[in-house]
Amino acid sequence: MLSGGPSSTGGVNKGPFLAPDVAVVGAGPIGLAIAWRCAARGLRVVVHDPAPGSGASQVAAGMLAPVAEAYFGERELTGLLTESAARWPGFAAELAEAAGADIGYRTEGTLVVGLTADDLAEARRLWAYQQGLGLPVTPLRPSQLRDREPALALRVRGGALAATDHQVDPRGLVPALRVAAERAGAVLVAEPVRRLSDVTAGVTVVAAGCGAAALTGLPVRPVKGQVLRLRAPDGGPPGFRHVIRGYADGEHVYLVPRNSGEVVVGATVEERSDLAVTAGAVLRLLRAAVDLVPELAEYDLVETVAGRRPGTPDNAPILGPLPGRPDVLAATGHHRHGIVLTPVTADLIADLITGNAPDPLLTPFRPDRFVTAPGSGAGVGVGSGGGSGPVTSGLPARSEQWTEDA
Amino acid sequence: MLSGGPSSTGGVNKGPFLAPDVAVVGAGPIGLAIAWRCAARGLRVVVHDPAPGSGASQVAAGMLAPVAEAYFGERELTGLLTESAARWPGFAAELAEAAGADIGYRTEGTLVVGLTADDLAEARRLWAYQQGLGLPVTPLRPSQLRDREPALALRVRGGALAATDHQVDPRGLVPALRVAAERAGAVLVAEPVRRLSDVTAGVTVVAAGCGAAALTGLPVRPVKGQVLRLRAPDGGPPGFRHVIRGYADGEHVYLVPRNSGEVVVGATVEERSDLAVTAGAVLRLLRAAVDLVPELAEYDLVETVAGRRPGTPDNAPILGPLPGRPDVLAATGHHRHGIVLTPVTADLIADLITGNAPDPLLTPFRPDRFVTAPGSGAGVGVGSGGGSGPVTSGLPARSEQWTEDA
Numbered sequence: 001m002l003s004g005g006p007s008s009t010g011g012v013n014k015g016p017f018l019a020p021d022v023a024v025v026g027a028g029p030i031g032l033a034i035a036w037r038c039a040a041r042g043l044r045v046v047v048h049d050p051a052p053g054s055g056a057s058q059v060a061a062g063m064l065a066p067v068a069e070a071y072f073g074e075r076e077l078t079g080l081l082t083e084s085a086a087r088w089p090g091f092a093a094e095l096a097e098a099a100g101a102d103i104g105y106r107t108e109g110t111l112v113v114g115l116t117a118d119d120l121a122e123a124r125r126l127w128a129y130q131q132g133l134g135l136p137v138t139p140l141r142p143s144q145l146r147d148r149e150p151a152l153a154l155r156v157r158g159g160a161l162a163a164t165d166h167q168v169d170p171r172g173l174v175p176a177l178r179v180a181a182e183r184a185g186a187v188l189v190a191e192p193v194r195r196l197s198d199v200t201a202g203v204t205v206v207a208a209g210c211g212a213a214a215l216t217g218l219p220v221r222p223v224k225g226q227v228l229r230l231r232a233p234d235g236g237p238p239g240f241r242h243v244i245r246g247y248a249d250g251e252h253v254y255l256v257p258r259n260s261g262e263v264v265v266g267a268t269v270e271e272r273s274d275l276a277v278t279a280g281a282v283l284r285l286l287r288a289a290v291d292l293v294p295e296l297a298e299y300d301l302v303e304t305v306a307g308r309r310p311g312t313p314d315n316a317p318i319l320g321p322l323p324g325r326p327d328v329l330a331a332t333g334h335h336r337h338g339i340v341l342t343p344v345t346a347d348l349i350a351d352l353i354t355g356n357a358p359d360p361l362l363t364p365f366r367p368d369r370f371v372t373a374p375g376s377g378a379g380v381g382v383g384s385g386g387g388s389g390p391v392t393s394g395l396p397a398r399s400e401q402w403t404e405d406a
Numbered sequence: 407m408l409s410g411g412p413s414s415t416g417g418v419n420k421g422p423f424l425a426p427d428v429a430v431v432g433a434g435p436i437g438l439a440i441a442w443r444c445a446a447r448g449l450r451v452v453v454h455d456p457a458p459g460s461g462a463s464q465v466a467a468g469m470l471a472p473v474a475e476a477y478f479g480e481r482e483l484t485g486l487l488t489e490s491a492a493r494w495p496g497f498a499a500e501l502a503e504a505a506g507a508d509i510g511y512r513t514e515g516t517l518v519v520g521l522t523a524d525d526l527a528e529a530r531r532l533w534a535y536q537q538g539l540g541l542p543v544t545p546l547r548p549s550q551l552r553d554r555e556p557a558l559a560l561r562v563r564g565g566a567l568a569a570t571d572h573q574v575d576p577r578g579l580v581p582a583l584r585v586a587a588e589r590a591g592a593v594l595v596a597e598p599v600r601r602l603s604d605v606t607a608g609v610t611v612v613a614a615g616c617g618a619a620a621l622t623g624l625p626v627r628p629v630k631g632q633v634l635r636l637r638a639p640d641g642g643p644p645g646f647r648h649v650i651r652g653y654a655d656g657e658h659v660y661l662v663p664r665n666s667g668e669v670v671v672g673a674t675v676e677e678r679s680d681l682a683v684t685a686g687a688v689l690r691l692l693r694a695a696v697d698l699v700p701e702l703a704e705y706d707l708v709e710t711v712a713g714r715r716p717g718t719p720d721n722a723p724i725l726g727p728l729p730g731r732p733d734v735l736a737a738t739g740h741h742r743h744g745i746v747l748t749p750v751t752a753d754l755i756a757d758l759i760t761g762n763a764p765d766p767l768l769t770p771f772r773p774d775r776f777v778t779a780p781g782s783g784a785g786v787g788v789g790s791g792g793g794s795g796p797v798t799s800g801l802p803a804r805s806e807q808w809t810e811d812a
Contacts, residue, residue, distance in 0.1 A: 277706060279707045301684060
């Protein structure tokens, strides 16, 4: 950690010939937001990425949905999601101001709906759990649902409102973060980092998504997601305003309307790493989407795309110093939650770097939870690149904290 | 018509400064095949098209299926389709030789299948009609179907073999026709023809697909078709060899396997002219395709595309001289049948141009069938461009020939 104030080497942005205070590996939303936060605190920051913003964020829908996404056994993750979502309004306003850009932040909220009686029963079970955590999810009668969104199919059996689950457009977010980071003094270097020894800095932050595995040996694996983008005909806005999170004959699908007329339809969750768009996935997504909102059949299908989420063994992110390497911080493994977790990740990692005591929120997400056993010699370490990092167990070491996990 | 031999102006390919014998408007398969056939007979031929091969043929699947496509009330069209299909083997061999190219001509035949009992009942009604015309369609038991194509879904209730219904790859056909036409001496001019007076030639052939309406006043309208292209995973060939023409829960779909691993899935038939790919159409095509051949769910979806077929009021092509303009021949309106009708169209139009007596096959397809009434003054004429051609009735004048038409 850097201790005590902006820069241990005494100044801000002293030019390219001084080693930076912070090297961030990866210019997705997480890496760029960390760079922005650190640069804004006066640190010299360099961000390394051969293709900024080209990863999972290009595919992501941008739901900020800690409530609708709160799932059995992920209580600590839900806490982090909720905290980050609470930071989003301020983060969005600050970013829009800093970058002078519209990032598509919208606050109409999310409707969770069930198509069939079975779907509704599944959703209700989850709502009860979410309400038990004190999360704001409000069941609606079908008539109330349709008052809010007349575009919903008559077949839809019921739903609930998660009013605080908002959305942002990741394809606006990433360029805005880049502008904000650069305006704050961060320098982007469009070159890949193949091993951690390639970078010299006071602190190195590995925010490389799936690439973190090869750099650190952390158990981050690609989880493929296929996503469609539709567009309302005739250039108008979509015929609905809420984000719709639907259960449709057992399929889970979300529909995210944008001011531009775009509707993002997502997403598959597949344990594979290729980027092929498959007929079956497109069929499943379209069928669920059209079953829930029939007018979508008339929309143009303008994009089919696949991305790789950085998944972890416990579906939670990995945030903090690598075991034995206090100068290397992980900020990866955000899986399906990278966009919503961007503000809290950036704030807490910047806090660590500037020498603040670790926020207790971080405790469940420390990299050392994947160390196989104390003193066993196996575990997370700093890899030498090319995927040759130390083998890890792939299971949390502190299993008592994770007994509820799927 | 040009009379007596290769060229009324006395020679072959005397250079660009002589008016050509034949100007062909449109470098799709029809126009290029006519150009090839005319040039091969020694005529000086110029083909005008700003974007050769960019029309309906780029979207077409390339089924050569006069039997499976024989439909109630289209007896004369079926005759023309059958005749053209019979010419395809020779045409394909001659073209492959002339162009030195593989055009993907395949002769495994077509399986017509019904998914549900209703689908099968609909198909059987049509087979009875087709057999009544003497066409070779052979019903198969489900076990026989699956012996031929194990990839068919177990649900498929029954089917039939149309052994003489073959296929070709239109995306190989068009470049090959261009090479053959150019090698025979035809000259391509990459400029649009906005009115017939733009071209000077002994005979002008309007093979401009939907563009024929603006040039001639003929009642040719765009009929939108959406088509998908899938690709077998891992670079292999598709898991079936026959063309599959399927009825699936009331949807009509065809699946055309290519040696390259591609499977063409088509097609919608829509009375509109835009080229948008819509969510609903992709959903219907994928659902039918996967219902018939489940393994297609695992295939990559590599292309979604829409094209415009040149439709006519009676769904039949328009072949021959315009009323009052013996120097202007129409070769358009091929609707869903442009690829299969390419050989017979090229041969018969070339016959007309070289002064042979019109083949009786052409009689039902003459442009003057759309003249409203003899001497009424209204009817087909040579338009002055921009869609301002004379208004036509849109109905066949010789209605007694068309009483069976839908």
